[in-house]
Amino acid sequence: MEPMQPPAAKRRPIAEINVVPYIDVMLVLLVIFMVTAPMLVQSVQVNLPRVDSAPVEIEPDDNTIIVSVNQQGVYFIERDDDQPAAMTLIQVQDYITKVKAEVPTTRVMIRGDERVAYGKVVRLMGGLQVAGIADVGLITESPDPEVTE
Known part of the structure; x- marks a missing residue:
């Protein structure tokens, strides 16, 4: 005769979430974003003037070089010349x-x-940044207060 075994205990479902696969996926996504984020944005730092700032008078001297770009996209260096030459x-x-x-x-x-x-x-x-110029100023004209857009 076979020995009797006690009746099988009811199995209870496990009510815990296994988070290990989620952690693995999160780590993989983190690595992907860390690698791709620097490649997404390339920019040139520009310090834009504040609206309430007063205009600055610039007196060209030996320490100031003005580089102009005309409508056709040609570069000129304005420095003690009446007619600056076009440059690349x-x-x-x-x-x-x-x-x-x-x-x-x-x-x-x-x-x-x-x-x-x-x-x-x-x-x-x-190009100026490559040449070693870290700070560049932008010359603008003040808007005409009589003209509204």
Whole structure:
């Protein structure tokens, strides 16, 4: 005769959530975002003027170089010349690099035509950054108070 076994105890369902797979997925997503986040945004730092700021008078001197971009996107360096010559971005970079090496306190101001493509000014700012200019000023004209848009 077989020994009798006690009746099987009722199995209770496990009411706990197994979070280990969720943690694995979260860690994988974290690594993916950490790797891809620096590649998503490329920008040039620009300190925009505040609305309530007063205009600053700029007197060109030996420490200030004004780089202009006309409507066609051609670069000019305005420095003691009545008729500045047209330059390429590489020529501007070379010139600024040489001047910066001689006079480390050199300031660079950009005067861009309002109709010039935004990319031209951004390329110029990037080129100046490569040339060692960390701070760039933007020259604008104050709006006419009689004209409302």
